[in-house]
Amino acid sequence: MLEILGRVVVILIVVLVALLVSLLLLCFVMLRTNRIFFPNFVLFIVSLFYEILCRLLSFFRVDPTLIDRVSVEMRNALNYADFAVTDPRERILLLPQCIRSTDCPAKLNSIDGFHCTECGRCAIGELSALSREAGIKMYTSPGGTFTERILMRSKPKAVVGVSCYPNLYEGLLKAKLMGVPAQGVPLSVSGCVNTTVDCEEIIKKCKI
Numbered sequence: 001m002l003e004i005l006g007r008v009v010v011i012l013i014v015v016l017v018a019l020l021v022s023l024l025l026l027c028f029v030m031l032r033t034n035r036i037f038f039p040n041f042v043l044f045i046v047s048l049f050y051e052i053l054c055r056l057l058s059f060f061r062v063d064p065t066l067i068d069r070v071s072v073e074m075r076n077a078l079n080y081a082d083f084a085v086t087d088p089r090e091r092i093l094l095l096p097q098c099i100r101s102t103d104c105p106a107k108l109n110s111i112d113g114f115h116c117t118e119c120g121r122c123a124i125g126e127l128s129a130l131s132r133e134a135g136i137k138m139y140t141s142p143g144g145t146f147t148e149r150i151l152m153r154s155k156p157k158a159v160v161g162v163s164c165y166p167n168l169y170e171g172l173l174k175a176k177l178m179g180v181p182a183q184g185v186p187l188s189v190s191g192c193v194n195t196t197v198d199c200e201e202i203i204k205k206c207k208i
């Protein structure tokens with residue numbers, strides 16, 4: 001009996017690994033061809049096996065953010081229609097604090113994050129001016145829990161989030177659970193400090 005059980009477990013593991021490797025290959029194809037296949041199915045499997053998929057990628061010495069990149073593109077595509085019908089003035093723009101200059105004079109407010117003074121030392125100043133012009137509320141958040149609080153307080157109709165791919169993956173998932181259609185824009189250069197963004201791309205996304 002134990003032997004049969006052991007065989008069943010081995011077969012299940014082999015099938016699972018084969019499924020996950022096939023999924024990773026599909027992700028490669030999607031990135032290469034810029035096309036999206038079976039987004040709901042792929043996102044469902046990714047959410048179930050996220051950790052294992054990242055470990056598999058590391059095992060094959062492939063950039064583990066591949067799974068985040070593909071997931072973000074798929075979520076953006078799936079959310080696009082619901083996002084596009086919202087009034088741009090009822091959307092918010094969420095930025096991570098890592099874009100701030102190390103000499104940033106902005107003060108942190110416990111309710112809505114950093115208050116940019118538009119000193120010109122980083123891209124947030126430009127984004128602050130552009131989003132004000134477009135009538136879009138912008139927030140610079142010091143972290144994930146803070147971001148959730150901003151979302152709950154401001155109750156936006158839609159959101160544009162900017163971050164590194166792994167944080168975007170998580171953020172878009174949370175926004176989906178909160179029922180807020182979101183679009184993610186990755187940082188141009190990621191890291192913990194002095195990260196950079198494409199301001200034009202962000203504002204274009206905000207005004208869709």
Ligand code: SF4
Pocket residue numbers: 099100101103104105106115116117118119120121122123124125126
């Ligand atoms: S532009 Fe704003 S966020 Fe950037 S360094 Fe100046 S005050 Fe800080």
